[in-house]
Amino acid sequence: xxxxxxxxxxxxxxxxxxxxxxxxxxxxxxxxxxxxxxxxxxxxxxxxxxxxxxxxxxxxxxxxxxxxxxxxxxxxxxxxxxxxxxxxxxxxxxxxxxxxxxxxxxxxxxxxxxxxxxxxxxxxxxxxxxxxxxxxxxxxxxxxxxxxxxxxxxxxxxxxxxxxxxxxxxxxxxxxxxxxxxxxxxxxxxxxxxxxxxxxxxxxxxxxxxxxxxxxxxxxxxxxxxxxxxxxx
Numbered sequence: 001x002x003x004x005x006x007x008x009x010x011x012x013x014x015x016x017x018x019x020x021x022x023x024x025x026x027x028x029x030x031x032x033x034x035x036x037x038x039x040x041x042x043x044x045x046x047x048x049x050x051x052x053x054x055x056x057x058x059x060x061x062x063x064x065x066x067x068x069x070x071x072x073x074x075x076x077x078x079x080x081x082x083x084x085x086x087x088x089x090x091x092x093x094x095x096x097x098x099x100x101x102x103x104x105x106x107x108x109x110x111x112x113x114x115x116x117x118x119x120x121x122x123x124x125x126x127x128x129x130x131x132x133x134x135x136x137x138x139x140x141x142x143x144x145x146x147x148x149x150x151x152x153x154x155x156x157x158x159x160x161x162x163x164x165x166x167x168x169x170x171x172x173x174x175x176x177x178x179x180x181x182x183x184x185x186x187x188x189x190x191x192x193x194x195x196x197x198x199x200x201x202x203x204x205x206x207x208x209x210x211x212x213x214x215x216x217x218x219x220x221x222x223x224x225x226x227x228x229x230x231x232x233x
Contacts, residue, residue: 008090009148013226015086015094016152019102022079023129024160026122029066029076033119036063049163050074067122068113080106094149095139101132147184154178155222162219168208175205197221 004012028046036042036059043062044054052074056062070077084102091099105128108121115121133153140146158174182193200221204214211218 004142004144004148008093011086011090012093012145012148013152015083015090016149016154017156018079018083018086019129019132020153020156021160022076022083022105023126024157025066025074025076025079026125028160028164029063030119030122032063046164049165063118064113067109067118077106077109080109093140093142093145094136097139098132098135101128101135104128105132144185147181151178151181151185151226154181155225159219159222162215162222165215168211171211172205175201193225197225201225 032043032046039059041054041056041059043056043059047054056065065072066075068077069075070081072078080102084099084106087094087099087102105125108125108128112118112121112125136146136149140149154174154177158171158178161171161174182198198221201218204210204218204221
């Protein structure tokens with residue numbers, strides 16, 4: 001019988017989601033640096049992916065907000081802070097070592113804000129976040145705990161890939177990874193996914209044409225795959 005409470009299951013899930021969100025956001029912004037040189041409002045395509053309005057004065061203002069503004073729920077800083085908040089509560093489940101990588105990631109991002117070379121100063125962040133996932137694998141012995149975190153990670157990456165219109169093959173790989181993670185969850189876990197939403201997702205991901213015709217529905221099904229609240233994040 002599972003010993004993980006529903007509250008901690010939610011926290012594990014959102015720990016995975018927010019850590020992955022910060023990572024994928026950083027990768028997406030890094031790709032935009034070259035595109036923004038000498039150009040104005042070229043970042044609007046990125047905002048359109050998420051249905052956001054362009055309220056920024058220029059590219060620098062956009063980058064500052066999406067990297068460092070903890071009040072911007074779409075920023076890397078916001079996601080890292082929420083991941084760390086969950087990690088603090090889950091210290092015993094995920095280990096102090098894993099939590100230290102999240103603190104290191106926060107500190108590195110904060111220092112980069114005052115750097116004269118933002119892109120260069122952000123380079124260590126990728127390895128730090130990989131270090132977090134390595135620590136999760138090394139120090140968590142409970143399969144259910146590890147799998148819930150990884151389900152959150154995979155759901156988030158799949159959601160972002162769909163929204164940012166990644167190629168079908170890239171999206172399909174993450175979808176297959178999600179299915180594998182779902183199959184690894186012990187049957188007695190209190191954390192259940194919606195079979196109806198999963199069936200909807202399976203239908204849409206059946207072929208490239210089905211996906212292209214139903215990517216919006218895919219994002220919707222993914223959003224309701226786990227009916228969790230964010231009261232703990």
